[in-house]
Amino acid sequence: MTAPVRVLICDDQALIRTGFTTIIDAQPDLEVVGECGDGRTAVDLAARLHPDVVVMDVRMPVLDGIAATRLLAGVGVADPVKVLVVTTFNLDEYVYEALRAGASGFLLKDAPPAQLLHGIRTVATGAALLAPEVTRQLVGRHAARIRPAEETPANVALTPRELEVLRLIASGLSNGEIAVALVISQETVKTYVSRILTKLDLRDRVQAVIYAYRNGLVA
Template identity: 50%
Template structure:
């Protein structure tokens, strides 16, 4: 069932009925119906995934997220009315939606918006010309609690994020972390995977994952992307820092 906006355009598609399949539930938020149709076809054909709703603007995306509680939202930044950036902020600020992961769909020319979206709670971003297999992998990645940056762009995005971050005094919030947890968070901010962190610190991947999880809990971070934000804005990591 679809709802129409006062202007006659598609406002949103009502959430699909909940299933017991355990499938990853995805909400599509884009003002272009052709893009939504392509994404729906791709995701619906993937075992273990389903599209539960569509939104043509940010306001509808927030409303449907509150009603349907999807696992993942594929969110375009540039939409009429409430854009994807503001929608992401609203979703990130809602404690009832802590388990909803937002993936921003954008282009590299919109990096400034991406930084703000990550601050607002997005798990990461993908460029719109991402290969279908990579998009599906990305959905599974954020559901598993990992942050998401387009392939090959992790290092450049982290450096750019550092350049956009304002200098900050060391945050008192750092006192909640152990010395090892600080080391791990700093390496997360440098774009290291759990396996790479384990190698750097001579610990097991399982121990690394435990440190990451504990740091997220202590800092109230939704995912690894939020740890990157914290690391730079707290002063734990400074622009130009390399591990």
């Protein structure tokens, strides 16, 4: 049998931690190995417990979730840990910074339990997860900050179709929605996504979204 995905929960609200633990531990393929209420403790626990995924809040005492994510999964970290940021919708101004810090996904706390579980499993496999509503909110409110005016597109390596797929990813569409929009199969969409990541030397879908914002591919 495959070992359960090891999950560390970091949130400064005890009730949230308890709720997440109850939901996650009820799954045969998931296991909560620890919990804490601040980012500094999360970094220390991750070093001891070696979780597969850290479910991370943003606003916390001692060390916030963005700084903790940077220490766990940021550029240059020798043994990065996958981080799934889960926070309230009114913190959407932190989405971009959390993803830049190295988070593999971002969900809202009011998401149904099934979406949380799907998010943990998705991130654990090495894939990225970005809730479409979060992506659209990011585009609508923060495009100017994310895409400095002096930056110019660096997309010459992509074909017109790959650029089209990248724009749809950045607009918050799932692979299935992209397939419908372009009248192609989901397998073809996956192939395009893989090519885009390879050509642009990006880690995952989340980095592709950030690339698109920073290079002016999303209006």
